[in-house]
Amino acid sequence: MSNLLQDGAIWLAGQFQDHVPRSVVLRRQGQAVAELTGTVVMHEYEVVDEETGIVLTVLSYDWVFPAADYKVGGVQTSPLPYDRFEETLAGSSVVFEVMGLGKKPCSEWFDSSGIMLLVHSKKVG
Numbered sequence: 001m002s003n004l005l006q007d008g009a010i011w012l013a014g015q016f017q018d019h020v021p022r023s024v025v026l027r028r029q030g031q032a033v034a035e036l037t038g039t040v041v042m043h044e045y046e047v048v049d050e051e052t053g054i055v056l057t058v059l060s061y062d063w064v065f066p067a068a069d070y071k072v073g074g075v076q077t078s079p080l081p082y083d084r085f086e087e088t089l090a091g092s093s094v095v096f097e098v099m100g101l102g103k104k105p106c107s108e109w110f111d112s113s114g115i116m117l118l119v120h121s122k123k124v125g
Contacts, residue, residue: 009111024063024085024096026070033072036085038065040096047102060120061096064110067117079107079119095125 026034040063047058063085068076083098098121100106110116 006113006115009113009115012111012116022087024087026072027084027086028072028080034070036065036069038063040064045101050102058101059122060099060101061123063096063119063121065117065119067114070117079117081106084124085121093125094123096121097124
């Protein structure tokens with residue numbers, strides 16, 4: 001049984017797909033495995049370096065996708081560090097690599113219903 005928040009998350013996922021889509025190719029271990037449509041926002045995080053204890057500011061490109069669309073071999077899966085998103089902007093290829101943030105995992109739920117997934121990445125090319 002759905003609730004108001006879950007219905008809202010489903011609606012929001014649809015709005016992202018319809019109004020602010022950016023298409024990327026998901027690559028895992030160098031192989032193109034899926035095409036995803038989502039949105040991206042740059043966000044700064046403070047992360048403590050485990051070796052030195054120094055607080056670092058890390059820039060992340062946080063992608064939001066419907067969780068059901070994140071598939072490898074047709075099976076819904078979780079993002080892994082080193083997955084890559086390739087996007088073409090103004091005729092040029094831009095590559096983002098999935099990464100964890102300190103002790104945080106490389107992805108987390110964007111909503112409390114598990115409808116949308118937030119994936120942390122860095123620009124690598």
